[in-house]
Amino acid sequence: MTLLVYTANRVSDGVVVFLAEDDGWLEIPRPSGVIRGADMEMRMKAVAEAAEEAAIVVSPYPIEVTDEGGEIRPVSLRERIRAYGPSIHPEFAKQWPIADKGY
Amino acid sequence: MYQYDELDQRLVDERVEQFRDQVARRLAGEITEDEFKPLRLMNGLYLQLHAYMLRIGIPYGMLSSVQLRKLAQITRKYDRGYGHFTTRQCLQLNWPKLSETPDILAELAEVQMHAIQTSGNSFRNVTADQYAGAATDEIEDSRIWAEIIRQWSTLHPEFSFLPRKFKIAVTGSPHDRAAVRFHDIGIVIHKAPDGEVGFEILVGGGLGRTPMIGQTIRAFLPKKHLLSYLEALLRIYNLMGRRDNKYKARIKILVFELGIEELQTLVEDEWNRNKDGPLALPQAEIDRITRQFSAPPWQTPASAPNQPVGAVHAFENPAFEDWERVNVAEHKQPGYAIVNLSLKALDRVPGDLTAAEMDAVADLADRFSFGEIRASHEQNLVFAHVRQDDLLPLWRSLGVLGLSTPNLNMISDIICCPGLDYCALASARSIPVAQRISMRFQDIKRQHNIGELRLKISGCVNACGHHHAGHIGILGVDRQGEEFYQITLGGNAGENASIGKIIGPAFASADVVDAVEAIVATYLAIREVGETFLEAYRRVGAAPFKQRLYPEPNHAVA
Numbered sequence: 001m002t003l004l005v006y007t008a009n010r011v012s013d014g015v016v017v018f019l020a021e022d023d024g025w026l027e028i029p030r031p032s033g034v035i036r037g038a039d040m041e042m043r044m045k046a047v048a049e050a051a052e053e054a055a056i057v058v059s060p061y062p063i064e065v066t067d068e069g070g071e072i073r074p075v076s077l078r079e080r081i082r083a084y085g086p087s088i089h090p091e092f093a094k095q096w097p098i099a100d101k102g103y
Numbered sequence: 104m105y106q107y108d109e110l111d112q113r114l115v116d117e118r119v120e121q122f123r124d125q126v127a128r129r130l131a132g133e134i135t136e137d138e139f140k141p142l143r144l145m146n147g148l149y150l151q152l153h154a155y156m157l158r159i160g161i162p163y164g165m166l167s168s169v170q171l172r173k174l175a176q177i178t179r180k181y182d183r184g185y186g187h188f189t190t191r192q193c194l195q196l197n198w199p200k201l202s203e204t205p206d207i208l209a210e211l212a213e214v215q216m217h218a219i220q221t222s223g224n225s226f227r228n229v230t231a232d233q234y235a236g237a238a239t240d241e242i243e244d245s246r247i248w249a250e251i252i253r254q255w256s257t258l259h260p261e262f263s264f265l266p267r268k269f270k271i272a273v274t275g276s277p278h279d280r281a282a283v284r285f286h287d288i289g290i291v292i293h294k295a296p297d298g299e300v301g302f303e304i305l306v307g308g309g310l311g312r313t314p315m316i317g318q319t320i321r322a323f324l325p326k327k328h329l330l331s332y333l334e335a336l337l338r339i340y341n342l343m344g345r346r347d348n349k350y351k352a353r354i355k356i357l358v359f360e361l362g363i364e365e366l367q368t369l370v371e372d373e374w375n376r377n378k379d380g381p382l383a384l385p386q387a388e389i390d391r392i393t394r395q396f397s398a399p400p401w402q403t404p405a406s407a408p409n410q411p412v413g414a415v416h417a418f419e420n421p422a423f424e425d426w427e428r429v430n431v432a433e434h435k436q437p438g439y440a441i442v443n444l445s446l447k448a449l450d451r452v453p454g455d456l457t458a459a460e461m462d463a464v465a466d467l468a469d470r471f472s473f474g475e476i477r478a479s480h481e482q483n484l485v486f487a488h489v490r491q492d493d494l495l496p497l498w499r500s501l502g503v504l505g506l507s508t509p510n511l512n513m514i515s516d517i518i519c520c521p522g523l524d525y526c527a528l529a530s531a532r533s534i535p536v537a538q539r540i541s542m543r544f545q546d547i548k549r550q551h552n553i554g555e556l557r558l559k560i561s562g563c564v565n566a567c568g569h570h571h572a573g574h575i576g577i578l579g580v581d582r583q584g585e586e587f588y589q590i591t592l593g594g595n596a597g598e599n600a601s602i603g604k605i606i607g608p609a610f611a612s613a614d615v616v617d618a619v620e621a622i623v624a625t626y627l628a629i630r631e632v633g634e635t636f637l638e639a640y641r642r643v644g645a646a647p648f649k650q651r652l653y654p655e656p657n658h659a660v661a
Contacts, residue, residue, distance in 0.1 A: 009150055009154075011129065011130065011136075011201065012130060012200060012201055012202050013154065013155070013200035013201060013202065014150055014151075014153070014154035014155040014199075014200070014201060015153070015154060016152070016153055052136075053132075054132055055129065055130065055131070055132035055135075055136075058136050058150060059136065075584075076584055077523065077584065077586065078152070078523060081152060081523055081524060081532075082152050082153065085153060086153065086524035086525060087524055087532060087535060088452055088524050088534050088535060088538070089524075092183065
């Protein structure tokens with residue numbers, strides 16, 4: 001089954017954020033944001049669209065991820081770079097223990 | 104250098120306040136992203152992978168030390184302590200907050216800088232030769248004309264919504280250091296046989312998906328008609344350029360579809376209707392702008408004795424001699440030299456400069472080059488007016504900063520776009536590839552033995568890294584989620600411009616540095632005495648390189 005998480009950029013500063021079910025938009029993807037089932041997919045889509053409407057985030061969209069024991073890792077290189085930060089600047093990296101496993 | 108007059112300053116100040124209001128409305132949710140996007144783009148603000156990105160224009164690449172210190176201060180206060188010099192003489196901040204962008208623009212306005220028209224479908228930053236006003240082969244200072252064009256094109260009401268972005272570059276020297284043949288309009292200053300100075304106008308150059316070399320649309324244009332002719336050319340483009348397909352909207356496509364002769368006829372007809380109108384440049388206005396670019400107070404030759412570049416302090420220090428031979432150029436004023444500061448040391452990101460380095464460079468510019476700094480389209484910096492007597496202490500100071508690598512125009516002096524590490528359009532990373540190539544060729548003696556070799560890397564087909572114009576060009580592509588790199592050979596951005604040709608199937612990321620090594624080895628094996636890489640390639644063609652890169656069919660994955 002394909003696992004999805006909603007992501008976007010925050011309007012106020014452009015920072016990459018991920019939608020978590022209970023905690024809103026966070027800079028790190030959480031297991032609670034991983035969409036499991038059609039009901040959750042509809043609910044998260046609605047939350048994302050509402051956040052865009054409220055000028056909280058820009059252009060939300062779902063990305064494919066893997067869940068390795070609670071470690072949520074985007075599948076595509078582009079999304080991994082978005083999630084972890086530029087590969088050339090480890091000092092700016094987010095989720096460094098995960099990012100260190102490679103982009 | 105040019106100083107804003109009251110009108111310039113008011114225009115920039117008013118734009119800051121206008122944008123402050125637009126940002127406030129966006130943050131309050133009063134306007135949508137679709138409504139806000141064109142407004143922010145008109146002020147140089149993009150949204151990239153990790154954050155907003157602000158592109159600050161540096162007209163014709165020229166900065167004062169005061170401006171550079173302000174940029175340092177801004178990167179510390181609002182960003183992450185560094186900036187990125189681009190291939191069009193701009194500076195990009197990679198991490199500004201939207202909410203703070205109006206404050207950044209207000210601080211820029213304090214030092215006569217802005218980000219207007221560094222994005223969007225309008226005129227972009229007008230670029231010029233980084234050696235302007237100092238080059239030995241210069242007919243006339245290109246900055247004067249770039250500034251006149253800047254004033255005409257800034258917020259031009261007729262051309263604020265062109266079919267696509269529009270880039271103009273000017274060179275005052277026959278040796279083209281500004282890549283004018285790869286611009287929408289390239290302007291080359293010429294002197295006619297009777298001594299009159301005017302312009303050759305080239306049109307339709309560009310890189311991107313459809314690389315084309317600009318063609319001459321007018322061989323000689325008298326000075327006073329520069330703006331009336333450009334206006335006629337832009338009017339035809341604005342009316343006839345395609346708006347149905349953004350990939351076919353640049354003027355190069357119009358030139359291709361109409362043919363240069365038909366476009367020339369249309370432009371001449373339009374121009375003849377208006378050339379003696381209000382846009383005909385009065386000599387007094389040309390003189391006013393010219394005075395803004397007066398030469399700095401050079402010392403007399405007697406107090407600054409002239410020596411050929413390469414002869415200063417010879418035999419004292421081999422490392423200094425290497426730097427002087429490679430990074431220092433002759434100056435038109437006896438006793439002076441032009442110094443290139445390499446932003447391409449082994450451990451650097453090409454074009455990046457930290458805030459501390461900006462401050463230090465500004466201090467050195469005050470001490471050694473009349474407080475003036477130039478940014479080149481090759482993503483290096485230039486001190487245009489350095490006394491030859493000062494070369495040794497300057498070199499020592501640059502060495503402390505890591506800005507004295509003697510690699511100008513060598514294989515590690517790589518033009519490189521931000522690529523997938525930052526850019527929302529990119530298909531693959533480019534900076535790590537540049538760093539790996541620099542690492543492989545880190546032996547500077549080896550680089551000098553290879554000689555001039557312009558290597559340019561883009562992370563996608565939009566070609567911000569000018570890969571088509573590289574002697575070796577590398578284009579990052581996405582192959583089913585994996586980074587691959589297509590190599591082109593034989594491109595050149597100078598007066599003998601050429602577009603590189605694809606050598607064969609793309610290479611996996613792990614193989615691309617080996618491929619570059621193989622290309623260099625092939626060149627070293629076939630070159631004749633004194634022959635550069637480009638000359639050798641043009642003599643023998645692609646075959647020996649292809650044979651070395653692809654000894655067996657299907658060696659690499661397409």
